[in-house]
Amino acid sequence: MANVRVVIVDDHDVIRVGVRQSLGEGIEVVGEGRDVESAIAAIAETKPEVVILDVHLPGGMGGGALDVLDACLKKADAPKFLALSVSDAAEDVVAVVRGGARGYVTKSISGPELTDAVKRVALGDAVFSPRLAGFVLDAFGASAGDIAVVDEDLDKLTAREQEVMRLIARGYSYREVGEKLFISIKTVETHVSAVLRKLQLSSRHELAHWAAQRRIV
Amino acid sequence: MLGAALLVAAVVMTAARYNITAIGPWMPPAVAFLTGTALVWSPLDAASSREGRRPDLIVGLFSREHLSRVMTGLALAGGAMWWFSRWEFTTQPVLRAIVVPPVILLGVGLLLAPWWMRLIRQVGVERMERVREFERAEIAAHLHDSVLQTLTLIRKNAGDADTVARLARAQERDLRSYLYQDRRTEAGSVATALAAAIAQVEDANAVAIDTVSVGDAPTDKCLRAAVAAVKEAASNAARHGLPPISVYAELTPERYDVFVRDSGPGFNPKRVPADRLGIRESIIGRVSRHGGTATVTSKRGTRTEVHLSMPRKVEAVMEA
Numbered sequence: 001m002a003n004v005r006v007v008i009v010d011d012h013d014v015i016r017v018g019v020r021q022s023l024g025e026g027i028e029v030v031g032e033g034r035d036v037e038s039a040i041a042a043i044a045e046t047k048p049e050v051v052i053l054d055v056h057l058p059g060g061m062g063g064g065a066l067d068v069l070d071a072c073l074k075k076a077d078a079p080k081f082l083a084l085s086v087s088d089a090a091e092d093v094v095a096v097v098r099g100g101a102r103g104y105v106t107k108s109i110s111g112p113e114l115t116d117a118v119k120r121v122a123l124g125d126a127v128f129s130p131r132l133a134g135f136v137l138d139a140f141g142a143s144a145g146d147i148a149v150v151d152e153d154l155d156k157l158t159a160r161e162q163e164v165m166r167l168i169a170r171g172y173s174y175r176e177v178g179e180k181l182f183i184s185i186k187t188v189e190t191h192v193s194a195v196l197r198k199l200q201l202s203s204r205h206e207l208a209h210w211a212a213q214r215r216i217v
Numbered sequence: 218m219l220g221a222a223l224l225v226a227a228v229v230m231t232a233a234r235y236n237i238t239a240i241g242p243w244m245p246p247a248v249a250f251l252t253g254t255a256l257v258w259s260p261l262d263a264a265s266s267r268e269g270r271r272p273d274l275i276v277g278l279f280s281r282e283h284l285s286r287v288m289t290g291l292a293l294a295g296g297a298m299w300w301f302s303r304w305e306f307t308t309q310p311v312l313r314a315i316v317v318p319p320v321i322l323l324g325v326g327l328l329l330a331p332w333w334m335r336l337i338r339q340v341g342v343e344r345m346e347r348v349r350e351f352e353r354a355e356i357a358a359h360l361h362d363s364v365l366q367t368l369t370l371i372r373k374n375a376g377d378a379d380t381v382a383r384l385a386r387a388q389e390r391d392l393r394s395y396l397y398q399d400r401r402t403e404a405g406s407v408a409t410a411l412a413a414a415i416a417q418v419e420d421a422n423a424v425a426i427d428t429v430s431v432g433d434a435p436t437d438k439c440l441r442a443a444v445a446a447v448k449e450a451a452s453n454a455a456r457h458g459l460p461p462i463s464v465y466a467e468l469t470p471e472r473y474d475v476f477v478r479d480s481g482p483g484f485n486p487k488r489v490p491a492d493r494l495g496i497r498e499s500i501i502g503r504v505s506r507h508g509g510t511a512t513v514t515s516k517r518g519t520r521t522e523v524h525l526s527m528p529r530k531v532e533a534v535m536e537a
Contacts, residue, residue, distance in 0.1 A: 108425065110461070130463055134429035137467070169429050170476045170522075171463030 004122045007042050007079070009033040009068065010054040015107070019052060019084070022111030027118055036060030036067045043072050048079050049122045053101065055085035055092045069099040082121045084109075093135055097199050103127025125189045126196035133169040136195060137162065140202075155202050157195060164191040243304070250297035250324065256290025258331050291328065298324045363391055383423055390416055407436045407444065407473070411466055414448040422455035424462060432468030439507045440473055443527040446511065447475045449499040450523040454479035458521055473509075473527040483519045500525070 004027050010016045011034050020029050031046040033039030036059035043051060051072070053065050060067035065083060072078050083101040085092060093104050102121045105114065106129060117127040128136070140157045157165065160181075167177040174188045181188075301324075302317055367388040374380040394412070403410040408430035415428045436444070447464065454462045458479025466475040489496060496513060500523065504511040509527035 108427075130427055130429050130465065134431050134465065137431045166465070166467070169431070169467075170465040171427065171461065171478045 003028040004050055004119055005030045005046070005048045006118060007031040007033065007039070007046060007048040007051045009039040009042075009051060009057065009065075010084070011035060011057055015054070019114070022114055023118065024112060024115035027115060033068075036064070036071075039068050040071045043068075043079060047077060050118050051079045051081050052084050052118065053081050053096075055083055055096055065096050065101070066099045069096070069101065073100045080121045080124070082117060082127060084114075093132055094139070094199070097132070097196070100200070102196065103129075104132045105129045106131065120189075124193075126192045128165070128168050128192055128195070130169045130171050133165045136199060137165050137169060140198070155198075157198065161191050161195050161198075164188060165195060168192070243301075246297040246300045246304075249293045253290040253292070253294030253297065254327055256286050256293065257328055258290075259286065294324065294328055359395060363395075364388060379423065383420065386423075386425070387416075387420060390419070403436060405435050406433050407440045407468060408433045408466070410436045410441070410444050411447060411464070411475075414444050415451055415464055418448060418451045418455055422452065424455045424460055426451060426455070427461060427463040428466075429464070430466045430468075434468055437529075439509070439527050439529065442503050442507045443473050443475060443509065443525055446500045446503045446525055447477060449495060449503075450477040450511075450525070453495055453500075454521065454523075457484070458482070470529070472529055473525075475525045475527075477523045477525075479521050481518065481520055483515045483517050483521050485517060486513045486515055 006023070006027055006029050008016050008019050008029060009032070010019065013034075016032055016034075023029065030048055031042035033042045036057050038059075039051075039053070039057065051068075053068060055065045057064040057068065065081075069081060072081075081096075081101040081103075083093075083096040083104045084107060085096075085104070086107045097104055102124075103117060103126055105117055105127060109117070109129070120127050136157070140155075163181060164177055167180055168174075172180065174185050174192070178185045178188045298321055302321060305313070367384050371381050371384050374384070403413055411430060412428055415426050418424075419426050434440070447466070451462065451464055454477055459481045460479070462477070462479045464475065464477050466473070486496070500513075501511045504525050504527060507527060509525060511523065511525045513521065513523050515521035
């Protein structure tokens with residue numbers, strides 16, 4: 001497989017250097033951005049496959065990563081975005097995923113895991129950290145027993161999707177989830193992508209108001 | 218202003234043309250009152266929407282350009298009310314005595330309403346500023362007590378990597394919970410209680426544990442026992458297992474499920490010596506006393522996972 005071309009966007013030099021070093025084999029860093037404007041410019045210039053995007057960025061309209069997503073996803077050859085953040089705040093997570101990011105990982109992620117996540121995103125899959133899976137279960141009311149009967153119901157998860165999310169939240173890798181549920185990795189990926197789509201498109205009341213509820217008072 | 222005057226003139230002329238006398242003599246005073254009210258309200262309204270966020274609104278009212286308008290308006294409306302109070306619309310003095318005072322009061326109220334509204338708004342703005350100031354002071358105090366102290370400690374221990382890492386982790390967690398979470402008590406939220414228990418394990422063993430909680434409720438007796446068992450399980454994972462360690466807790470109306478998982482090296486649960494009480498007593502025993510179950514899944518060379526399941530509302534069932 002050819003190297004995955006990546007642009008790293010983060011406002012801290014130390015983090016950019018660290019991310020660059022922790023990325024393993026098969027990934028080539030072609031550009032960097034330190035704020036919204038330089039990120040958009042670097043992405044337009046180098047046309048990467050994946051952008052590792054910090055959630056909080058200076059510049060732009062003040063929306064941080066959301067501004068970059070806005071500007072880049074409209075174009076035809078838009079790259080795929082993997083959000084990387086120190087923040088565990090629900091409003092940040094939900095906002096960037098709804099803004100178009102294909103995954104969300106926290107900065108405590110290990111080098112090999114990040115490499116794996118980037119490759120996964122490059123292939124068009126979704127990447128969920130345990131925490132994001134937990135958020136999803138919470139937001140879609142999984143603990144309250146809300147189960148979708150048909151796949152098309154955007155406001156609820158199906159029983160299978162809930163199982164997959166639960167295992168991811170428990171720290172299982174996609175391969176382990178597949179082994180546990182006796183399904184292939186490909187099927188796990190399909191379920192995760194379906195959940196991502198629901199997370200992005202759902203008009204579920206809780207999702208919209210959920211971030212607001214959890215804001216700092 | 219000119220438009221309103223023209224409109225009034227047009228209405229009067231139309232009335233005169235069609236010889237409508239039925240509208241009676243109350244018409245001119247009523248128009249005068251409405252015009253007066255409009256005059257009084259107009260500068261106030263403009264001023265309050267313009268300087269809505271400034272507390273010194275009252276002063277701004279009496280600038281010269283507005284003063285004449287307000288005075289004209291007050292005079293017009295006052296004159297209209299004075300006329301009304303003297304108007305003998307009925308021959309019965311009792312009826313007049315009943316009707317006139319409320320109407321006058323209403324008129325005065327209408328005239329003074331902008332001032333009153335503005336006063337309320339001003340009180341609101343002041344209160345908001347006080348709250349903001351208070352919050353700012355509180356944040357500053359918190360940062361001083363926590364972050365600055367930790368930074369000082371880190372500087373003193375700069376040579377000792379372990380101490381620095383421990384201090385930084387504790388501080389990070391503290392700051393994170395301060396910034397991103399609703400400040401809840403351990404009794405009021407089982408998720409907070411769990412996070413606090415895991416934090417102690419992290420500190421004691423110098424490892425990082427990824428904790429995810431779904432659902433929340435006040436911590437009752439059963440949930441407290443579950444949290445204590447989870448703490449023991451996490452502590453085992455931290456001492457014997459390899460990182461990354463993850464804890465996932467899900468609270469549903471029926472049960473509280475917690476999974477504690479490490480990344481190896483695994484052990485054979487059947488071959489734990491009988492005198493080792495960690496799993497048997499602190500985890501399984503503690504949970505089963507409250508009606509729950511705990512299972513340890515492990516083999517040599519694989520990951521270990523402890524699953525605790527605690528049914529809720531056991532106490533309610535037993536009382537019934």
